[in-house]
Amino acid sequence: MPYDTPNDPDRLRAWLLAAARRDARAFHALYVATSPKLFGFALRILRKHELAEEALQDAFVSIWHAAGTYQAELAAPMTWMAAIVRNKALDILRRTGGAPDIDVARFDVEVMDNLEDTGPGPADLLQSSAEARALAHCMAALERAHRQAIGLAFFHDLSHSEVAQQLALPIGTVKTWIRRGLLKLKTCLAREGL
Template sequence: MRRPELAEEVLQESFIAIWNHSNEYQNSMSAPMTWMTTIVRNKSFDLLRRAGEEVDLDAGDFDQRVMAGARDMGANPADAFELSSEARALAACLAVLEEKQRDVIGLAFFHDLSHGDVARRLALPVGTVKTWIRRGLVRLHACLTGGRTA
């Protein structure tokens, strides 16, 4: 986070989010630590953007233990996928989305909620949720394909 006060704020926001959304955790989707790490990572990106800091997603900044885990031949398939280049590319592209787009896409795809469920959970109209998901997916596609269209 580059500054201790930002790290403290991210930690506090993350603990609150984990506590408030613990009932949404699905162990069939990911390990608990993976789920919590994703929350902390997303909160970090959000706070860096709000603070006007540059968000750098270079693999060199990954924790050395995480990178060592990527090379671990004993890692289970889910762990190997999580650390794959595709997963890192997806994480990088998700990080550049607006927070509202990332939230609705995360709820819809990572938590397997319908558009109606996402709308109810976020107290938004279903049409708004659908629009944010569609626009977010278009941006993700452009990011992941380098702007190439199918």
């Protein structure tokens, strides 16, 4: 079943109302459509995948049981579900003796701002950030000449011949440096789990 508009409040509201009538298929659709974004919110609070998964699972159990109490006039469906996820995440922090690494009040404002955003969610941004750090680490491990050639080719979008002109080198040398550098990057990124 395609979920092309996961943030459509009307669709989410319909699934919540159906879940209140114990419609498991509607609840599954609600989960598939909203869990990635809600997981990202839990992950931003808890910083550990396993704890965020636990918070998300606890939240969806609560959503299943409390779906009949949802009041559309008080909150949008994602706002209501995000509040449940937030509370479950904070419960886990209290239980494990942790303290949030974030300003919870500011986080709440960011959550509300991001609920309507169809761009990358917090989990996506966290993953992108980890990938960027790994790439920077691996780039720093390259020989200076390889790093410079790759940087000009990929980050400045220059052709091999343009890179050769910039570096005043034969094009064959530039191609070799880029190829070798990319092989080293691939190996390094594989070691980083990417």
